[in-house]
Amino acid sequence: METTKTARTRNRRGEGGRLRDEIVAAAVALLDESDDERAVTLRSVARRAGIAAPSIYAHFPDQPAIMLAVVRSGFAELEQTLRAAADSTADPVPRLLAVCRAYLDFARERPQRYRTIFGGLWKPAADASVTDDDLRGLGDGALGLLAAALADCVAVGASTCDDPGSDAVALWLGLHGLAHQRAVTRAFPGPPGIDDRMIAALARLATVIHVAPRNAGSSSD
Amino acid sequence: METTKTARTRNRRGEGGRLRDEIVAAAVALLDESDDERAVTLRSVARRAGIAAPSIYAHFPDQPAIMLAVVRSGFAELEQTLRAAADSTADPVPRLLAVCRAYLDFARERPQRYRTIFGGLWKPAADASVTDDDLRGLGDGALGLLAAALADCVAVGASTCDDPGSDAVALWLGLHGLAHQRAVTRAFPGPPGIDDRMIAALARLATVIHVAPRNAGSSSD
DNA sequence: GTGTTAGTTAACGACTGTTAGCTTAAGCCG
DNA sequence: CGGCTTAAGCTAACAGTCGTTAACTAACAC
Numbered sequence: 001m002e003t004t005k006t007a008r009t010r011n012r013r014g015e016g017g018r019l020r021d022e023i024v025a026a027a028v029a030l031l032d033e034s035d036d037e038r039a040v041t042l043r044s045v046a047r048r049a050g051i052a053a054p055s056i057y058a059h060f061p062d063q064p065a066i067m068l069a070v071v072r073s074g075f076a077e078l079e080q081t082l083r084a085a086a087d088s089t090a091d092p093v094p095r096l097l098a099v100c101r102a103y104l105d106f107a108r109e110r111p112q113r114y115r116t117i118f119g120g121l122w123k124p125a126a127d128a129s130v131t132d133d134d135l136r137g138l139g140d141g142a143l144g145l146l147a148a149a150l151a152d153c154v155a156v157g158a159s160t161c162d163d164p165g166s167d168a169v170a171l172w173l174g175l176h177g178l179a180h181q182r183a184v185t186r187a188f189p190g191p192p193g194i195d196d197r198m199i200a201a202l203a204r205l206a207t208v209i210h211v212a213p214r215n216a217g218s219s220s221d
Numbered sequence: 222m223e224t225t226k227t228a229r230t231r232n233r234r235g236e237g238g239r240l241r242d243e244i245v246a247a248a249v250a251l252l253d254e255s256d257d258e259r260a261v262t263l264r265s266v267a268r269r270a271g272i273a274a275p276s277i278y279a280h281f282p283d284q285p286a287i288m289l290a291v292v293r294s295g296f297a298e299l300e301q302t303l304r305a306a307a308d309s310t311a312d313p314v315p316r317l318l319a320v321c322r323a324y325l326d327f328a329r330e331r332p333q334r335y336r337t338i339f340g341g342l343w344k345p346a347a348d349a350s351v352t353d354d355d356l357r358g359l360g361d362g363a364l365g366l367l368a369a370a371l372a373d374c375v376a377v378g379a380s381t382c383d384d385p386g387s388d389a390v391a392l393w394l395g396l397h398g399l400a401h402q403r404a405v406t407r408a409f410p411g412p413p414g415i416d417d418r419m420i421a422a423l424a425r426l427a428t429v430i431h432v433a434p435r436n437a438g439s440s441s442d
Numbered sequence: 443g444t445g446t447t448a449g450t451t452a453a454c455g456a457c458t459g460t461t462a463g464c465t466t467a468a469g470c471c472g
Numbered sequence: 473c474g475g476c477t478t479a480a481g482c483t484a485a486c487a488g489t490c491g492t493t494a495a496c497t498a499a500c501a502c
Contacts, residue, residue: 010480013468019480038259042459054460055481063459119340119405135406166412170419173411174391177398184340185356190394191387198391201422231448234500240448263491273450275492284491 008050020059022049024069028113031070035112035186037119042066062129067116071138074110074117079141081106086145092152093205099149100175100199103142107179114183118176146172150203160204171202229271241280243270245290249334252291256333256407258340263287283350288337292359295331295338300362302327307366313373314426320370321396321420324363328400335404339397367393371424381425392423 011018026049030040042063046053060066085102089095107114118139147168153159161167178198182188199205232239247270251261263284267274281287306323310316328335339360368389374380382388399419403409420426 010467013479041457043457052482054462054483057460058480115340118402119336163412163418166415166418167422169412170395170415170422173398173402173415173419174395174423175398176402177394177396180401181339181394181397190390191384194387194391194394197384197387198394198423201388201391201425202395202419204422231499234447262489264489274490275451275494276449278492279448 017059019049019051019055020069023051023056023059023066024073025049027066027070028073031112031116032110037112037116040067040070064128064130068130068134070113071117071135074113075138075142078103078106078117078139079145082142082145086149092149092156093158093207096146096149096153096203096205097196097199099146100171100203101195103146103175104179104182104195107183111183111186114179118180143168143172146175153203153205158206160206167202167204171199174198174202238280240270240272240276241290244272244277244280244287245294246270248287248291249294252333252337253331258333258337261288261291285349285351289351289355291334292338292356295334296359296363299324299327299338299360300366303363303366307370313370313377314379314428317367317370317374317424318417318420320367321392321424322416324367324396325400325403325416328404332404332407335400339401364389364393367396374424374426379427381427388423388425392420395419395423 023045027040027045030044030048031037034040042056043053045066046056056066060069081102082099085098086095088098147165150159150161150168150171151164154161154164159167175198178190178195182190244266248261248266251265251269252258255261263277264274266287267277277287281290302323303320306319307316309319368386371380371382371389371392372385375382375385380388396419399411399416403411
């Protein structure tokens with residue numbers, strides 16, 4: 001599977017650091033296609049990147065450090081995806097909906113990566129280079145986007161939240177539960193329309209939603 | 222740490238199967254105290270149970286099979302806990318609340334086990350004895366309890382669910398998101414009162430809750 | 443004693459993260 | 473052009489772990 005010996009041309013003099021990105025990309029690729037985080041070992045990443053295992057140590061102090069980089073890149077990608085969704089509309093309710101759906105889509109399209117990012121496995125084993133501090137506040141950007149979108153809905157009276165801060169967290173937790181369950185069991189669709197039902201309930205949206213009802217509900221209005 | 226050589230007395234003639242439970246118990250103990258699922262290896266379980274590694278093969282065909290047993294026992298314990306909570310009251314709303322809180326407590330008191338049970342890691346690697354079928358419908362008992370409690374709330378008019386089946390799943394997913402996040406980051410309390418807020422929103426409870434408000438909200442009603 | 447059950451020891455092949463030390467080639471300078 | 477330096481990456485090897493198999497031993501029941 002990984003026996004493609006493409007004889008990687010080595011980097012130019014000043015650009016050795018370029019390999020760092022290739023290593024992370026290899027780890028991400030490995031993670032995405034193996035649905036088992038344990039498949040992402042230092043050596044398998046090296047094989048995938050077409051380099052020798054010890055070459056990794058020039059760019060990462062540890063094996064957990066590779067995972068941390070993967071997680072960081074995952075969060076960055078998520079945040080960027082959500083931002084794009086938020087920028088697609090100015091209308092508060094469709095916007096909140098777009099952000100939420102983008103979140104769920106992100107998780108559905110990269111189940112393993114989602115699980116790894118939010119799964120917290122990959123031990124910070126005390127002797128590892130990854131400290132507990134490296135993990136703090138990793139999802140804050142994404143949560144902030146969600147909170148802002150929800151606040152806008154409250155501002156125009158589309159949401160009856162009396163505590164938007166708490167409800168933004170609650171909304172995220174709900175999305176996370178749904179996304180994680182789908183990422184774990186793969187093909188757990190849930191009842192049809194569950195996505196929008198949860199979003200509407202947690203965001204306390206007053207009006208009924210029919211903005212591109214992906215998983216069409218049964219409301220024959 | 223596991224060097225306690227208590228010189229396990231071996232089982233009597235017909236009771237060899239008793240070791241099976243000890244193995245599962247050892248795996249559970251190991252899981253609970255190590256916050257890393259990968260620490261539960263066939264050999265570490267054997268060490269913990271005070272037996273030689275190959276002795277496990279008399280009771281489990283595989284290493285994944287041990288994990289499956291752990292997961293099964295976890296679900297059984299969860300279901301039993303929820304059932305006890307459900308039996309504590311007859312009043313629908315406090316009952317639903319009790320079940321939900323019991324769920325969250327279960328997860329909070331056994332974060333690693335919760336993560337393992339619902340985390341879906343521990344690969345069913347095609348050549349393993351654990352088939353995809355062994356995993357299907359594992360949490361159905363717990364979900365059923367939740368659905369029944371919610372349905373009772375709907376019946377007495379305390380919940381405005383128009384689709385109790387979907388909303389039971391939604392409620393569970395919300396609880397799962399909250400429970401999982403706490404299990405992952407360990408000491409993510411969330412905003413105060415978030416538990417009851419989520420429950421109330423997802424269960425579409427009409428009346429405000431102040432039944433033993435554990436994480437007292439700020440409502441100065 | 444004899445057979446069976448409950449367990450053992452020894453060993454295999456494969457994999458892991460990590461270290462030490464070597465090779466290759468790019469780029470500068472004369 | 474040729475030589476030197478140094479960055480980029482390699483090979484070999486370590487100590488340890490893993491899951492699993494084969495073959496052996498010890499105790500109980502008859």
